Amino acid sequence: MKYIFTLLFFIGSFQLITQAQQRDGERLEALKVAYLTKKLNLNTEEAQKFWPVYNDYMADLKKVRQENRGGDELKREEKLLEVRKKYQASFSKALSPDRANQFFKAEKEFYGYVQKELQERRQQRQDNRARFRDN
Numbered sequence: 001m002k003y004i005f006t007l008l009f010f011i012g013s014f015q016l017i018t019q020a021q022q023r024d025g026e027r028l029e030a031l032k033v034a035y036l037t038k039k040l041n042l043n044t045e046e047a048q049k050f051w052p053v054y055n056d057y058m059a060d061l062k063k064v065r066q067e068n069r070g071g072d073e074l075k076r077e078e079k080l081l082e083v084r085k086k087y088q089a090s091f092s093k094a095l096s097p098d099r100a101n102q103f104f105k106a107e108k109e110f111y112g113y114v115q116k117e118l119q120e121r122r123q124q125r126q127d128n129r130a131r132f133r134d135n
Contacts, residue, residue, distance in 0.1 A: 049094035
């Protein structure tokens with residue numbers, strides 16, 4: 001009986017963690033959409049052309065990342081670059097070539113911002129733990 005309760009507890013905990021990660025992923029994607037919309041200053045017509053291309057682009061990037069997980073990092077990066085090159089033309093049709101290039105820069109800036117934020121939060125947690133242990 002104790003085993004069943006323990007098993008149910010772990011299954012429930014796993015589900016909660018999974019749901020939290022999904023919410024975090026959704027929240028991050030919403031922030032990215034807002035950031036790109038603002039950074040690219042998309043009007044309604046441009047947004048209607050841009051977002052479907054963006055969704056296809058993200059699906060292809062995700063597919064490449066999943067297929068090349070744990071493999072040769074250089075080959076993975078090459079394949080990701082191929083996807084970006086492939087979509088350069090599509091983004092240029094939805095926007096202008098200059099603004100398509102601006103999209104790739106804005107995307108890189110966003111991920112840099114997220115990475116910096118995560119590092120700062122990890123450092124804060126480490127600092128808090130150290131203070132807690134010292135007290």
